[in-house]
Amino acid sequence: MDFGSFLKAPEMKIRIVTYRDIFQDKAMIENRFGEEYRDRSAVIKLDPADLKQLSVKKGETVIVKNSYGTVVVKAEESGYETPHKGIAYMPKSPWSNMLVSDETSGTGVPKFKDISATVTSAKGQKVTELEL
Template sequence: MDFGSFLLAPEIKVKIITYRDIFQDKAMRENRFGEEYKNLSAVIKLDPADLKQLNVKKGDTVILKNEFGRVVVRAEESGYETPHRGIAYMPKSPWSNMLVSDETGGTGVPKFKEISVTVTNAKGEKITELMV
């Protein structure tokens, strides 16, 4: 066993903003449990500097966790020109919903827009599977 195996993987805290995606919606209508829907939905888009800090490359998997859940998704670069460290984007999906609080503040509507999570490198873990 080498010394590096005892070091913790870098982690960062981000706020996730969820959004709707027309391509993801089309894939969901065709097959909610299909690979295309999973590839378009189980993804988090991060600032390039955040990816670098995590030592994660585009397409690697990352662990997202908070007090409400834990999920493994694929990391992508956001593609925005303006830096947005600490802000990440995720399509509304079963994967993002695993991190949403059940507390609604009496409104009956969960808070989907500012989900606080810790992100770490998943080191090859597979994307979290949906239970059918």
């Protein structure tokens, strides 16, 4: 065992904004439980500086968790030119819904646009599978 195996992976607090994606919607219509839908939905888009801080490369898995749930998804660069350190984006999907509070403050609508969570590397782990 090497010394690095005792070190905890870097973890950071993030705010998640969910969004709709037309390509994800197309994949869902074709096969909600298919590989293309999972590949377009089980992702989190992070600022390049956040990926570097987490020591995560594009396409590697990360653990995203908060008091409502935990999910393993693939990390991607957001592609936005303006830095947005600490703010991440996830498509609205079963994976992002695992992190959404059931509290609606009487509106009946969950808060999809401002989810607090932590993210850390999940090297070697697979994306969370949906239970049928």
